[in-house]
Amino acid sequence: MEIKTVSIIGLGALGVLFGRQLAKKMPEGDLRVIADRKRIERYERDGVYCNGDRCSFHYVTPEEECGPADLLIFAVKFNGLADAVQAVKKHVGPNTIILSALNGISSEEIISRTYGMDKILYCVAQGMDAVKTGNQLTYDHIGMLCFGEKEPGYVSEKAERVARFFEKTDFPYELDKHMMKRLWGKFMLNVGVNQTVAVFKSNFGEIQKEGPAREMMIAAMREVMALSEKEGFPLTEADLQYWLKVVGALSPDGKPSMAQDVEAKRYSEVGLFSGTVIELGKKHNVPVPVNEALYQRIQEMESGYENLNSKVAE
Incomplete structure (x- = not known):
């Protein structure tokens, strides 16, 4: 089963940075940005910009019925994680793969309490120098997502599936066999x-x-x-x-x-x-x-x- 649909929650620096990269390579509607109605209205009114270009995102509310995503990316701040875990419920199905781009060493464990560790790949975002001011994001280096399983030396089928998708979308990544x-x-x-x-x-x-x-x-x-x-x-x-x-x-x-x-x-x-x-x-x-x-x-x-x-x- 290949990855075709992606959902992102969080439009801070990482959400905009990686969302824009995916939006350039994915059919409209296959990339969904999850946000509440008030935020969506603000995004649509004021726009979201990356290096001066207005981003074209497909927004959905947590309540909207749109089917599970093949890949779900958490890009919120840690203090918004608990709310985000609840907000993505309609985007998680039996085959959904979850990546958390949050800082720290605990977000995967927190997310797994609701959705199970079997859906999660450990992940870190690194190498980006993005600065977000208001609705404007600027960067010189896009960085990358590094991901893999907790068990050292092991590459799972779901990790390979994400790697193939990122290759297809020219998304910067590294598949790491020593993720911890x-x-x-x-x-x-x-x-x-x-x-x-x-x-x-x-x-x-x-x-x-x-x-x-x-x-x-x-x-x-x-x-x-x-x-x-x-x-x-x-x-x-x-x-x-x-x-x-x-x-x-x-x-x-x-x-x-x-x-x-x-x-x-x-x-x-x-x-x-x-x-x-x-x-x-x-x-x-x-x-x-x-x-x-x-x-x-x-x-x-x-x-x-x-x-x-x-x-x-x-």
């Missing part, structure tokens, strides 16, 4: 890059050069390395260097999602990053002072949002 290591590596990257750039209120260029920001980023990543060994997916110095090269290839003017959240005064995914590191540090009795400091600093930054929102309401 990749997942932990991306988590390490996010913990270092997202939080450091957010705290320094800067961009990728700030952590690509020697200095306090890069030192903080690497120190935060090394704390994840120590925890990965305790969790059974040990990351090495070679893994650290690999992910630093990924960072080095990004546009210096680009910004990770957390930095964009801070800039827009939105609550971030700090609980998903340093929050998770702190919990695992307590579990394994491993000190994580850098992530504790990052968590505290970002919490302090976000504590002012309520006052800001109150003034706006007045």
